[in-house]
Amino acid sequence: MIAAKEQERYFTPEEYFAWEEQQLEKHELIDGSVYAMTGGTRNHSDIAGNFLLRIKPHLRGSGCKTYNSDCRVNILNTSNYTYPDLSVTCDRRDNSSPQYITYPCLIVEVLSDSTEAYDRGKKFDKYRRNPNLIDYVLVSSDEMAIDMYHKNDAGDWLILSYRAGDRVELKSIGLSLAIEQFYEEIVFEQQS
Numbered sequence: 001m002i003a004a005k006e007q008e009r010y011f012t013p014e015e016y017f018a019w020e021e022q023q024l025e026k027h028e029l030i031d032g033s034v035y036a037m038t039g040g041t042r043n044h045s046d047i048a049g050n051f052l053l054r055i056k057p058h059l060r061g062s063g064c065k066t067y068n069s070d071c072r073v074n075i076l077n078t079s080n081y082t083y084p085d086l087s088v089t090c091d092r093r094d095n096s097s098p099q100y101i102t103y104p105c106l107i108v109e110v111l112s113d114s115t116e117a118y119d120r121g122k123k124f125d126k127y128r129r130n131p132n133l134i135d136y137v138l139v140s141s142d143e144m145a146i147d148m149y150h151k152n153d154a155g156d157w158l159i160l161s162y163r164a165g166d167r168v169e170l171k172s173i174g175l176s177l178a179i180e181q182f183y184e185e186i187v188f189e190q191q192s
Contacts, residue, residue, distance in 0.1 A: 008033075013079045017099060026070070029081045037069075037083055043141040043186055044110045048085040050182050051108050051139070055088065058175050064090040064105075072100035073107065076130040082123070085110045085139075088173055091132055103132040105172040110139045124149060128157060134172035144183050 010032040011019065019034075020027050027034040048069065056066040066088050072081045074097075081100055084107045091103035107127060109119045119138055127133055128149070136149040146162040150171060162168050162179050169176050 013081070016081070026083050028083055029079065031080065040110065040112055041141060043188070044085075044112060046186055047110050047139055047141055047182065048108070050184055050186075051086050054177060054181055055086070055106075055170075055173065055175065059088065059173060062090070063092075064088055064173065065094070065101075067101065073104055073127075074100045074102040075126045076102055076132075078126070080126060082126075084108060089132075090173075103130065105132055106135045106137070106170060107133065108137040108139060110141050112141065120147075135170055137170070139182065143188060144179060144186075146179060146182065 011029060011034055012032075013029065016027075016029045016034060026037040028037060029035075052066060052068055059066055067086065069083050069085050071083070071087060073084055073087050074081055084104075086106075086108035087101060087104040088106040089101045089104045091101075091105075094101040094103050109115075109123070111119060116138075124136055127136055128151075134151050138147045138149075140146070144164045146168055148160045148162070148168070148170075150158050150160055150169075152158055160169070164179065166179050167176050168179050168182065
């Protein structure tokens with residue numbers, strides 16, 4: 001999804017939650033400013049749906065919860081709230097709030113031209129401060145390409161790139177699938 005700054009006023013989290021309930025669109029709260037989340041492409045939606053359709057059944061009965069882009073993620077120890085395309089939490093502390101989760105182990109963002117630099121840079125910088133996050137997955141909607149930031153056992157972040165023919169290893173949830181399953185029925189525009 002694409003974020004556009006909505007208003008110049010500063011919001012506390014409480015003001016943000018009350019204000020957003022009255023809005024027709026979703027908004028992220030970053031450093032007191034709200035950003036409208038505009039719609040994405042059909043490929044964006046289909047890819048996010050493919051991730052949900054593969055991950056949710058895999059986690060059934062595990063105690064982990066899978067959320068689509070309607071669930072906010074609170075950036076740990078901040079007043080920032082985002083709407084990733086998909087998030088998974090296995091942490092019981094996330095049962096305490098009906099409005100958001102704070103301890104995801106997996107976050108998936110389907111990239112768009114307008115958000116790719118932010119998703120790879122400042123947004124990842126915020127997310128990776130969460131000790132629970134293990135896999136941050138960036139998915140192209142223009143080609144079959146997935147880049148994943150994976151935190152290894154030593155706490156170091158590795159960048160893993162997957163292309164056609166590869167198996168995507170989501171170690172955070174113990175799932176390994178062919179990349180083609182995440183791109184099922186996706187038609188890419190011809191590049192000129």
